[in-house]
Amino acid sequence: MIVSERGPARNDSRIKPLAFLQRYGREIGLPIIVALMVLVFSLNSAVFMSLPNFRNIGVSAAALAAVSFGQTFAILTAGLDLSVGAIVALVSIVGALVMRDHGVAAGVAAALATGAAVGLVNGLVITRFKVFPFIATLAMMSIVSGLALGLSGGVAVTGVPGAFSNLAYARTFGVPVPVVISVGVLAACIVILRFTKLGRRIYAAGGNEEAARLSGISVGSVKIAAYVLSGLCASVGSLILTARVASGQPSLGATLPLESVAAVVLGGVSLFGGRGSVVGVAFGVLFISILSNGLNLLNVPSYTQMMVIGGALILAVSLDQIFIGAKAGRK
Amino acid sequence: MTSIRPAPEATASAQDGIPLVALRDLAKGYPGVRALRGVSLDLRPGEVHALVGENGAGKSTLIRILSGDVKPDGGSIEITGTTTVFDSPRDARARGIVTIFQELMIAPDLSVAENIFLGNEPGPGLLYSRGKAERMAAEVLAELGVGSRIDPSERAGNLSTARRQLIEIARALVLRAPVIVMDEPTAALSEHEASALRGLIMRMRAEGTSFLYVSHRLDEVMEIADRVTVLRGGEHVATMNASAIKDTAELIGLMVGRPMAELFPPRNETIGDVVLSVSGLTRHGAFHDVGFQVRAGEVVGFAGLVGAGRTEVMRAIFGADALDAGEIRKDGAPIVIRSPRDAIARGIAYLPEDRKDQGLVLTMSGTENVMMASLDQACVAGFVSGPAMRKAARRTADSLQFKGQLDAPAGTASGGNQQKLVIGKSILTGAKVLIFDEPTRGIDVGAKAEIYRLIHELAANGAAVIMVSSELPELMGTCHRIYAMSGGRIRDELSLAEFDEKRILAGAFAAHMAPQASLRGVGAS
Structure with missing residues (x-):
């Protein structure tokens, strides 16, 4: 005989602190930590709690935010995009060159097309040639960096129109334009992930690839789209950085692969794919940016900051494993 | 086309x-x-x-x-x-x-409705309409007779196995x-x-x-x-x-391909001393005050509904989950088990319900799987020897009448043969207490009979066997004694002479308000 399971879900009887943490820890944990960090820094630094400093944080966070939102797509498909830093460099060179000769609009279009094209190649290599995302994007990082250095001859591309570079310091309603742009990217990503078929399929492909495939979803196309989106977002990040330095830089974005993955993982997106939200990633970006800003104000050397960010990443993931992941993963 | x-x-x-x-x-x-x-x-x-x-x-x-x-x-x-x-x-x-x-x-982090419409999402153009999907999903679930029990907006990963299966079916229906x-x-x-x-x-x-x-x-x-x-x-x-x-x-x-002789082999008749006895075992939220004993040569069954706490008790005895209270005695002496490693060292083996996830490394060969826990036996001068490993694995596999290929990845073997690999692994570690959790799930009738025969052979060689199963005929056909569990507690204990479907069911449903047993033959015997 087969005995049946009876009655409605039985997990509503145990709403205990630990259970609550397991259920909502990922969503509320990071915002609380970010708020605590703001509190600590404002108590220790007179400058921290000021509008100019917040604008500073916003501007420095904007590029990382755009890149990290893109990284989220790749990681949600259980992949990874290590080429984002190289994309930023190549896009910066291409954007600056085209802008110098053909104007701002053409430059922006060329920049976005370049980012999307590299993403497309990433996606094709991963899905058609069956190269693991880690290796595929690592190799692309090298190829694309080489391309950026070759195109620029290893030196900065100057002559970026002032109309473009001034945007980095312009404000609309008191909010720096880079922040406005990154919030726009955030909104677009939310819409794509939550309200389009592609978005739902990205979660399906990452959460259970076999299920997605056997449901008639073309998992390959979904993954390719994810890497194209990652490339596009990286090129937006690159435009923000290019405007800030008012030139095309072949070495731009070297730290972005690490920082964007850190922001995504801190933001609660599972490296195994299929779980997490881009809003969480926004908090991950805020965490990294506020931490580095606060440490600057406290005169902590930048080398030490690198160590702190690495340590914070390990700490965050291990806390997640101990309190949430390990328990939630088991029946 | x-x-x-x-x-x-x-x-x-x-x-x-x-x-x-x-x-x-x-x-x-x-x-x-x-x-x-x-x-x-x-x-x-x-x-x-x-x-x-x-x-x-x-x-x-x-x-x-x-x-x-x-x-x-x-x-x-x-x-x-x-x-x-x-x-x-x-x-x-x-x-x-x-x-x-x-x-x-199932894509665990998508909602029920999203899973039902996976690859076929409703909505204009590229957009996905959540409201429409959930309305349509509710209709299909109602058709399946579970409209009131599955919420289309719930995260699919939170559902029980049975409900996930229903999502699969709903998915085909909407097409x-x-x-x-x-x-x-x-x-x-x-x-x-x-x-x-x-x-x-x-x-x-x-x-x-x-x-x-x-x-x-x-x-x-x-x-x-x-x-x-x-x-x-x-x-x-x-x-x-x-x-x-x-x-x-x-x-x-x-x-x-041959007339079905006897599905259940004769029971082993030489029963020895108590090998494993537990008392007062408690793990908050899972089971309470569980006590039982198993003798050498005995096959003891655990009946109950899914979620009665049987698997949880066995996992705790095996050290896979922590105990909050209770005592475990092996051969009369109290022992402490903190991890599966401890349990294996004490001669306790657990053969999990989910062979593919917990029992085998599917990509490794049958030989490697069988030898995984007892590589010491295949070592020459401190190094693992391939020939020694194959020899030991072959000997074990032969004794279990393993019919698959030992060199092939375990994932390519049939359900029955996979179960034999798991059993072989446990035998080689010298386990004296063997805990089988749903040993015949997903195994066909012919292979089932063979697993029952193996279980009694192990018992005849002095092993104390615990068998957790949701199939009552299987428990009544193979065990010497049966405990009925419900709501995390042992409700009843029946000796061979007392075996009675109704009484076991009463025990299995004791923690539920309105017992509504589902009696289904398994089609065999």
Whole structure:
């Protein structure tokens, strides 16, 4: 005989602190930590709690935010995009060159097309040639960096129109334009992930690839789209950085692969794919940016900051494993 | 490029006497195995065609071919008389053949509605309309008789196995496909849900939908099938009208290829001293004050519903989960078990319910799996020796009558053979207490009998055996004693002379308000 399971879900009887943490820890944990960090820094630094400093944080966070939102797509498909830093460099060179000769609009279009094209190649290599995302994007990082250095001859591309570079310091309603742009990217990503078929399929492909495939979803196309989106977002990040330095830089974005993955993982997106939200990633970006800003104000050397960010990443993931992941993963 | 859609075509073909789908001489081989050898089968419009056979008979391969997931080496697929080739699952679906797989195909972080409409999401253009999906999902779930119990907006990963299975079925229903292939759809369902599903199949058949229905529950096959095809060892044995079949025993005979002698072997008769005794075992939220004992040579069963706490108790004894209170004694002396490693060192082995996830490394060979926990026995001068390993594994496998290939990845072995690999691994560690959790789940009748025989052989050699099972006939046919658990507590203990289905069920339902037992024969014996 087969005995049946009876009655409605039985997990509503145990709403205990630990259970609550397991259920909502990922969503509320990071915002609380970010708020605590703001509190600590404002108590220790007179400058921290000021509008100019917040604008500073916003501007420095904007590029990382755009890149990290893109990284989220790749990681949600259980992949990874290590080429984002190289994309930023190549896009910066291409954007600056085209802008110098053909104007701002053409430059922006060329920049976005370049980012999307590299993403497309990433996606094709991963899905058609069956190269693991880690290796595929690592190799692309090298190829694309080489391309950026070759195109620029290893030196900065100057002559970026002032109309473009001034945007980095312009404000609309008191909010720096880079922040406005990154919030726009955030909104677009939310819409794509939550309200389009592609978005739902990205979660399906990452959460259970076999299920997605056997449901008639073309998992390959979904993954390719994810890497194209990652490339596009990286090129937006690159435009923000290019405007800030008012030139095309072949070495731009070297730290972005690490920082964007850190922001995504801190933001609660599972490296195994299929779980997490881009809003969480926004908090991950805020965490990294506020931490580095606060440490600057406290005169902590930048080398030490690198160590702190690495340590914070390990700490965050291990806390997640101990309190949430390990328990939630088991029946 | 032919499609079964739209339906009028199907009606036309019925008049012409052309089957809706015809499989001709399908052949498929995998390294070391010929999974299908020239199997033909046809599916008429508006019929339920059951496909039965032991594990390894080729049912799964046939389904995978029909779903477009696997390409046959030989033979052809005809749809309404036209030969077709499926390039992908997407392709097969587009031609109107939808397959519900036995493995649960759920994207855990999507909602129920999103899973139901996976790949087929409602919404204008590129957009996904959540409200519409959830409304439509609610309608389908209501049709399945579970509208009030599954919330379309719930995260699918939170659902029980049975409910996930229902999502799979709902997924096929919304496509309104003319051909639905179901692989063991009721294996994880409660009787209420299973009968709702059968009712639905009947209704859809009346409306012209055809079903290829694979099930181990032969009584169910007899109930709903119009025709039955039996496969054995990758070959077609017989196709007959269900009305022409006398009883399930006749089907079993065809499946096994020999008259079904005795499913349950005689019980081991030499019972020794108490090997394992536990008292007051408690793990908050899982089980309370559990105490029992097992003697050498004894097979002790644990009956209960899913969620009664049986698996949790066994995992705790094995050290996989922590205990909050209680004492474990081995051979009379109290022992402390903090991890599975401790348990194995004390001669306690746990053979998990989920062989594929917890018992085997599917990508490693049978040999490596068997030897995994006892590499010391295959070491020469401190290094693992390949020949020594193969020799030891072969000896163990032979003693278990393992019929698969030891060199092949464990994942390619049949369910019964995988179970034997897990048993072999435990025997080699010298375990004296063997805890089997659902040892025959997903295993066919012939292999079941062999597992029962093995269990008694192990007992005859002095092992103390614990058997957790949801199949009551299996417990009553193999055990010396049965404990009934419910709501995390032991409710009853029955000696062999006291075995009584009603009394065990009463114990299994003790923690539930309105006992509503679901009695279902397993089709065997």
